[in-house]
Amino acid sequence: xxxILTLAVKSAWARRLTLGVTLCAIALASALLFAVERVRxxxxxxxxxxxxxxxxxxxARSGSVQLMLYAVFRAGSATHNIRWESFEAIATHPAVDWAxxxxxxxxxxGFAVLGTTPDYFRHFRYSDQxxxxxAAGQAFADVFETVLGSAVAAELxxxxxxxxxxxxxxxxxxxxxxxxxxxxxxILAPTGTPVDRSxxxxxxxxxxxxxxxxxxxxxxxxxxxxxxxxxxxxxxKEITAFLVGLKNRADVFRLQRHINGYRGEPLMAVMPxxxxxxxWQTLGMIEQTLLAMSALVVVIGLAGLLATMxxxxxxRRRELAIxxxxxxxxxxxxxxxxxxxxxxxTLGVAFGLGLLAVGTFFFAPLLQAHFGIxxxxxxFAPNEWLLLAAILATGLVASLIPxxxxxxxxxxxxxxxxx
Amino acid sequence: MFLDGRxxxxxxxxxxxxxxxxxxxxxxxxxxxxxxxxxxxxHGPSGGGKSTLLGLLGGVAVPERGSIELLGxxxxxxxxxxxxxFRADHIGFIFQQxxxxxxxxxxxxxxxxxxxxxxxxxxxxxxxxxxxxxxxHLDLAADAWHKPAGELSVGQxxxxxxxxxxxxxxxxxxxxEPTSALDAPRQQIFIDLLxxxxxxxxxxxxxxxxxxxxxxxxxxxxALCDINRAGTIEP
Ligand SMILES: Nc1ncnc2c1ncn2[C@@H]1O[C@H](COP(=O)(O)OP(=O)(O)O)[C@@H](O)[C@H]1O
Ligand SMILES: [Mg+2]
Numbered sequence: 001x002x003x004i005l006t007l008a009v010k011s012a013w014a015r016r017l018t019l020g021v022t023l024c025a026i027a028l029a030s031a032l033l034f035a036v037e038r039v040r041x042x043x044x045x046x047x048x049x050x051x052x053x054x055x056x057x058x059x060a061r062s063g064s065v066q067l068m069l070y071a072v073f074r075a076g077s078a079t080h081n082i083r084w085e086s087f088e089a090i091a092t093h094p095a096v097d098w099a100x101x102x103x104x105x106x107x108x109x110g111f112a113v114l115g116t117t118p119d120y121f122r123h124f125r126y127s128d129q130x131x132x133x134x135a136a137g138q139a140f141a142d143v144f145e146t147v148l149g150s151a152v153a154a155e156l157x158x159x160x161x162x163x164x165x166x167x168x169x170x171x172x173x174x175x176x177x178x179x180x181x182x183x184x185x186x187i188l189a190p191t192g193t194p195v196d197r198s199x200x201x202x203x204x205x206x207x208x209x210x211x212x213x214x215x216x217x218x219x220x221x222x223x224x225x226x227x228x229x230x231x232x233x234x235x236x237k238e239i240t241a242f243l244v245g246l247k248n249r250a251d252v253f254r255l256q257r258h259i260n261g262y263r264g265e266p267l268m269a270v271m272p273x274x275x276x277x278x279x280w281q282t283l284g285m286i287e288q289t290l291l292a293m294s295a296l297v298v299v300i301g302l303a304g305l306l307a308t309m310x311x312x313x314x315x316r317r318r319e320l321a322i323x324x325x326x327x328x329x330x331x332x333x334x335x336x337x338x339x340x341x342x343x344x345x346t347l348g349v350a351f352g353l354g355l356l357a358v359g360t361f362f363f364a365p366l367l368q369a370h371f372g373i374x375x376x377x378x379x380f381a382p383n384e385w386l387l388l389a390a391i392l393a394t395g396l397v398a399s400l401i402p403x404x405x406x407x408x409x410x411x412x413x414x415x416x417x418x419x
Numbered sequence: 420m421f422l423d424g425r426x427x428x429x430x431x432x433x434x435x436x437x438x439x440x441x442x443x444x445x446x447x448x449x450x451x452x453x454x455x456x457x458x459x460x461x462h463g464p465s466g467g468g469k470s471t472l473l474g475l476l477g478g479v480a481v482p483e484r485g486s487i488e489l490l491g492x493x494x495x496x497x498x499x500x501x502x503x504x505f506r507a508d509h510i511g512f513i514f515q516q517x518x519x520x521x522x523x524x525x526x527x528x529x530x531x532x533x534x535x536x537x538x539x540x541x542x543x544x545x546x547x548x549x550x551x552x553x554x555x556h557l558d559l560a561a562d563a564w565h566k567p568a569g570e571l572s573v574g575q576x577x578x579x580x581x582x583x584x585x586x587x588x589x590x591x592x593x594x595x596e597p598t599s600a601l602d603a604p605r606q607q608i609f610i611d612l613l614x615x616x617x618x619x620x621x622x623x624x625x626x627x628x629x630x631x632x633x634x635x636x637x638x639x640x641x642a643l644c645d646i647n648r649a650g651t652i653e654p
C-alpha cells in the first residue's frame with residue numbers, strides 16, 4: 001500500500017508537464033469559484049449590514065442605487081451636489097426628527113473623507129440598530145479634527161494625537177491639502193461596514209481646506225494659512241447628501257413624496273431598505289449566474305483531469321502489467337490511479353486557495369472603492385468548507401473513473417497486455 | 420512434492436484453463452513439475468498458450484480445474500490477495516520487452532520488488548548493495564545505473580529486468596521470451612548471464628521461448644504441446 005502511494009507520487013512527478021497543466025486549470029478554476037463565493041457572501045454582508053435606523057437618504061436626483069452607493073458605501077461619486085438651503089428646508093420639516101448632512105469628495109491615502117456633524121455619531125446605525133462606538137478618543141468638536149474608522153487607523157497605524165493631511169479627490173496622488181493638517185481625536189470601534197474605512201471631519205473643515213480653492217484646484221498666489229480660516233464663513237454652501245430620521249416612521253412615504261417634489265432643486269429621497277433590496281435583486285441574479293458558471297469551470301477543469309488520465313492510461317497499460325507482476329493487486333492499481341488524480345486535485349485546489357489569498361490582497365481595495373463591498377480577511381466560512389468538500393468530492397469521482405478502468409484493465413490483461 | 424529426490428519448485432496436476440467467454444480449452448495439462456533450482460526451457464509456437472500458463476503460475480488467473488503447487492502451497496486455493504503476496508514474495512518475472520517503469524532509474528527499478536515484498540527485502544540483505552552487485556554481475560555499466568530506465572538500450576533494459584527478477588532471491592524465476600527483442604549474438608550472452616545468476620541464487624528457472632535453438636544450456640527442454648493436451652485436439 002505504501003509502496004503504491006509512493007509510486008503514485010513518483011509517476012505523477014514523471015508526468016508533471018501534462019499533469020501540471022491540468023493542475024493549473026484546476027487551481028484557476030477553484031480560485032475563481034472561491035472568489036465568486038467570497039465576493040457574493042461579503043457583498044450580501046456588506047449590503048445588508050451597512051445602514052439601519054436611517055429612514056431616508058437624500059441626494060441630487062439620479063438613480064436610487066447610485067445614491068446609495070456614494071452616500072452609504074463611499075463608492076462612485078455624486079453627479080450633482082445639493083444646496084445648503086434645500087437641506088435646511090427639509091431638516092426643519094415638522095415630520096423630521098433629525099437630519100445629518102454628508103459631504104464627500106476628499107480622501108486620505110485612498111480612504112474616503114466624510115464631512116458631517118457630530119450628530120452623525122449619535123444617529124447613524126448599522127447592522128441590527130447598532131450605534132457607532134468609540135474605541136479611543138471622542139467626536140470632533142472643532143475644525144482640523146478627525147475621527148477615523150477602525151480599518152483606517154489599523155491599516156495606517158494611526159493613533160489619537162497623530163496628524164494627517166487630506167487629498168483632493170479619491171486618487172492617492174491627487175492635489176493635496178498639505179498646508180492644513182488634521183489631528184486625530186477619535187477612533188471608532190470596528191463595524192464591518194464602510195464606516196470602518198472612512199475618515200470623518202466636520203463640515204467646517206471641508207470648507208476650510210477649500211477656502212483657497214476654486215473649481216477643484218488651488219488658486220494660484222492665494223494661500224490662506226490654517227490659523228486664519230476661522231475669520232471666514234465656514235458654513236458650506238453645498239453638500240453631497242443627507243440622512244434623515246423621522247419622528248414617526250409612518251410619515252416616510254409622505255416625506256419622500258415631499259422631497260421628490262421639492263421645488264428648489266431636483267432632489268431624490270430613497271428608503272435604504274428598499275434601495276438595498278433593489279440593488280440586491282440586480283446583483284443577486286448576476287451573483288447566481290456567476291456562481292453557477294464558475295462551478296461549471298471547476299467541473300470543466302476536473303473533466304480535463306479525467307481526460308488526461310484516461311488518455312495516459314493506454315500508454316500506461318504496460319506499466320500496470322509490470323506492477324501486477326511485482327505483486328500489486330488490481331485493488332492497488334485502482335488505488336494508484338485514484339491517488340494520482342486526488343493528488344492533482346488537492347494540489348490544484350491548494351494552489352487555487354493561494355491564488356485567492358493573493359487576489360484578495362490586491363483586489364479588495366478595488367472592490368471597496370468601486371462597489372462598496374468589503375472583503376473580510378478571515379478563515380474559511382462554513383459555506384466555503386462546503387464548497388471545498390464539493391470540489392474534492394467531484395475530483396474524487398473524476399479520479400475513481402481512471403482507477404476503475406485500471407482495475408478492469410489489469411484483470412483482463414494479467415501479466416501480458418494485448419494492444 | 421519431490422522430484423528425483425529434490426523438492427519441487429512447481430507442480431501442476433490436471434490443470435484446465437479456458438479464457439473467459441471462449442469455447443475452446445486453452446490449456447489442459449495432466450502433469451508438469453519443475454524441481455527446486457532446475458532450469459527448464461519451454462518452447463512452442465506463438466499463440467500456443469505459453470504466456471497463459473505463466474499467468475496461471477503467477478496467480479493472476481485461476482484455472483477452471485486442477486492444482487498448481489508452488490513451493491509446497493497450492494496457489495489455486497489461495498485468495499486473490501494471498502496469490503498477489505505469494506507472487507511478490509517468491510516469483511521473479513522477466514518479459515519480452517518494456518519490463519521497466521521508464522521514469523524510474525535502473526537502480527530503482529531493480530529495487531522495486533523489495534518495496535512490494537518484505538520477505539525479498541530481508542533476503543536481499545542491504546538492498547542497494549544487492550542491486551548493484553546483481554547489475555555488476557549482469558554486466559551493466561555503472562554509469563547506466565542512475566539513468567531513467569526509458570533511456571537505456573533494449574539489451575540494457577533486459578539485464579536490468581533480470582536483476583530485478585533476481586533481487587531478494589525468489590525461489591522461482593519466470594522468463595517469457597526475454598530474448599526476443601535482442602539481436603542474435605546478444606541472445607546467448609543474455610541467457611548465459613541469466614543462467615549463471617539463477618544458479619548462483621539457487622532459483623528454479625522456467626524459460627519460455629518460441630525459438631528452440633536457445634535451449635542448449637538448460638537442464639531440461641520441453642515442448643508445450645507435449646504436456647498440453649488442449650493443443651493437440653485442435654484441428
Ligand atoms: N487476455 C486474453 N484474453 C483472451 N484470450 C487470450 C488472452 N491472452 C491470450 N489469449 C488467447 O490464448 C491463446 C494463447 O495465447 P498466449 O498464451 O499469449 O500464447 P503464447 O504466449 O504461446 O504466444 C491465444 O489463442 C489467445 O487468443
Ligand atoms: Mg507469449
